[in-house]
Amino acid sequence: MESSGNHGGIQQLLAAEQEAQQIVNAARTAKMARLKQAKDEAETEIADHKTTTEHSFQRKLEETSGDSGANVKRLEQETDEKIEQLKNEASRISRDVVDMLLKHVTTVNN
Secondary structure: OHHHHHHHHHHHHHHHHHHHHHHHHHHHHHHHHHHHHHHHHHHHHHHHHHHHHHHHHHHHHHHHHHHHHHHHHHHHHHHHHHHHHHHHHHHHHHHHHHHHHHHHHHOOOO
């Protein structure tokens, strides 16, 4: 009769071991599922961040390009003003320069 009792105890231990193995397997499966979910969430977050950063970069690039166009226009205007000043200055002194050149060309030195 004792062997029957021992046999029943062994059966209980085997059943408990199988139950423990099922619990461990379920925990592993849950862990793997959670890791996959975390990986998917991280990839989504990375993609969102990349998109946001790209939009921000494009916006700043457009703003900078717009400023560049304004700078080019401003520089063209300043250049035109400087050219006009030089033309005015040249026309103001051109008669004096011509007179000076004629004097030196027509003067004979002995």
